[in-house]
Amino acid sequence: MNYRHAYHAGNFADVVKHLALTAILLHLRKKAAPFAVIDTHAGRGTYDLADERAARTGEAANGIGKLGGVQADGALGDYLRIAGGGAHYPGSPLIAAALLRPQDRLVAIEKHPDEFAALKAALAGARNARAEEGDGYARLPALLPPPERRGVVLIDPPFEADDEFAAQAEALRIGLRRWATGIFLLWFPVKSAAEANAFSGEILNAGAKKAVRIDLDVGLEAPTIGTRTRLSATGLIAVNAPYGFAEEMREALAQIAPLLSAKAESTVRVLAGED
C-alpha cells in the first residue's frame, strides 16, 4: 500500500470523478427521501495543495487549478463552489459531506492507517458522516442495501494491484445482487483502449443493465518522466445513473476539457440502458 492520493488530488481525473459524484448527489437531493453515500476507498478527505507532494507532481495545478475562471450552473457550478479556489482540495468524502442534508448519511472507508486518521479528523465536524478503518471491498456487502434504499457507492481504488479491475467488477457484481437499484460509480485509469473496453464488458457481465462510461484523455505528450508514469486518460463507469446524467456530463466536459488541455478529448457513451 504505497499509494498516496496527495500526489494526485485535484488532478484531471479527480475533477471528472468529483464532478460526476456531484451530479449524482444533486439528483438524489431532488427528492426529500434520505439517501446514503458509501465511499469504499475514501482517502484522507482533504489535501493541502501547498504540500510538497502536490507541488512535486503539479497535478492539481493542471487539474482544478485550470478551472479558476469557469462560470457554470448545475453540477459543474456546485462542484467548483465546493472544490475550487481553496488552499485545500476536498476528496470525495468531503465533497459528499458538503452535499448531505440532515436526513442523509455518508460511510467512508479507508484502509491505510495514516490516511484513515486524517480522514477521521477531516470528517469530525461533518454531520451524519462516519469514517471506518478497513478494507472497503470486504465491508461493502454488509452495508448493502442501505436502509434508505437510495444512494450511491463510489469505488475508487488505487490500482496498485494487478487484479484491481477484477476486484472492482466483482464488488459491483456482489453489490448489484444485494442492491439492484443502487447507483455505483467506478473509477479506473485508461492505460489502453483494449483494457478499458474489456473492463466495460466486465461491468455488463457483472449485471449492470444501465451504465454510462465517461473518458477524458488530456493527451499528455510525455506520459513518463524518469521512472514515474503519468496518467493521460481517466475513466469512469456510472451504473444506474439518473436520467439526464450522461447529457449533463457531456456538456460539462465540453466546457472544461479545453481548459484542462488543448489536446483533451472527452467521450460519454451509454454502455447499456437508456441515456
Ligand code: SAM
Ligand atoms: N476516493 C478518494 C477521492 O476521490 O478523494 C481517493 C481515493 S485514492 C484513489 C484510493 C485510496 O484507497 C487510498 O487512500 C488508499 O490508501 C485506499 N485503499 C487502498 N486499498 C484499500 C482497500 N482495500 N479498502 C479501502 N481503502 C483502500
